[in-house]
Amino acid sequence: MRKIFNAKTIQTVHLSTVVFALIVVGLGAFTRLENAGLGCPDWPKCYQNWIVHPRITTPALTHDASYKAWIEMIHRYAAGLLCAGIFYLNMWQNRSNSMILRITAICTCLQAAFGMWTVTWKLHPLAVMPHLMGGMMITTLLTVDYFQRYASQNNTQLIPKSIHRYLHLLFMVVWLQIMLGGWTSANYAALVCPDFPLCQGQWTVPIQHFIQGFSAPFGFQNYEGGVLSGQGRIAIHVSHRMGALICCVIVGLLIHQVAYYRNKLPQELIQMTGQLSILFALQIILGVLNVVWTLPISTALMHNLIALALLIRIVTMCTSYSAQSPPQTIHRQRSFHAD
Incomplete structure (x- = not known):
């Protein structure tokens, strides 16, 4: 199995994770700007469901509420995929040189917690601001780790x-x-x-x-x-x-x-x-x-x-x-x- 996950594959996944982290930060900002932070009033589900689909969004919700629910859940789905990428990198990267990735994994767990509190605390600033900062920190750590591994000289x-x-x-x-x-x-x-x-x-x-x-x-x-x-x-x-x-x-x-x-x-x-x-x-x-x-x-x-x-x-x-x-x-x- 390790032959499948060779160094080139891991590097590609690492770069993809960096790019995806940028996308997730953008989605989070878009969610905030569209006032969709409470588009789903519960967490981690949305209106008691894992997937937003027509049976939920119409006619039970207005068009605006349905739109915000979709934005919020797309952001959650993307964040979940990013978490998977980060823990994959922690699993397969060289353990002797993975301190930044370990810190990133810890930050990811905290980020998920603040994402939950953002909803359950109804957008309290003490949950929203750390959640915004966490996205910045995770993306920066991923980028720096990639740069040090693959793009910098020794x-x-x-x-x-x-x-x-x-x-x-x-x-x-x-x-x-x-x-x-x-x-x-x-x-x-x-x-x-x-x-x-x-x-x-x-x-x-x-x-x-x-x-x-x-x-x-x-x-x-x-x-x-x-x-x-x-x-x-x-x-x-x-x-x-x-x-x-x-x-x-x-x-x-x-x-x-x-x-x-x-x-x-x-x-x-x-x-x-x-x-x-x-x-x-x-x-x-x-x-x-x-x-x-x-x-x-x-x-x-x-x-x-x-x-x-x-x-x-x-x-x-x-x-x-x-x-x-x-x-x-x-x-x-x-x-x-x-x-």
Whole structure:
């Protein structure tokens, strides 16, 4: 049986799992944007059935409810297939080099739990936001593991400490910014500021509004549509914009450092930085368009996926390079390990 599951087959499955994870994240974002998170009021079944079919959806449900049920169950089916792919990889990959996959499997179990709580807790923000972040984390881990196994050379390239530090700082800030985006989505705060760059005609938000915005709500039967006050949602939205501004500053500093050391850096790092800059500029444009165009599904979906692409690019850059002690010399440090 192991001859059937040879190295080439496993690599193909791994790549397919990465691509499928991207699709599942997109489906999750689409489900959220279509307000279909409660399209199926029960879990794991949908209206007490495993498959949504005409006997269930008509005439018992309205057309809109039927549509949302289909969206939710397609997302669940896809997530189930992704889980199968991840556990397959854990079963057949080389056990001596599968720590990332093991972490991914644990995250997948937690993701399934948060997917259940998203439904049973009626879209409570404390279930929705971790569920959104879990999808990002799983896809990033799968991509990094694939990159390290099949797409990278067996060496660690050394770069100046300043660039290395900025990369890791950018990772932390972007991760926090994605969390802010998840909190914005979970509390339905994306449309609370219809203007840009101001929000409701103002530059500042009182401190007490931030306290409202970042206090988890409790005691409600259903959290669909959001239950926070308008002031709290404004504070959340403004925080997300402030996070984007901080990201701009750090990306600018990283670009400056790469330009300063450009004659001593690996060409791949310069190219990756260029790709990162393009993705980040596109993300900012999409964020603005989400406001001025009143959150169209196409741009909002791309905003989610570009955020994931940014995270993956930053993590692959962080894992591909190490900080060198003397900043004047760039060379490669070979790592020898048994195949």
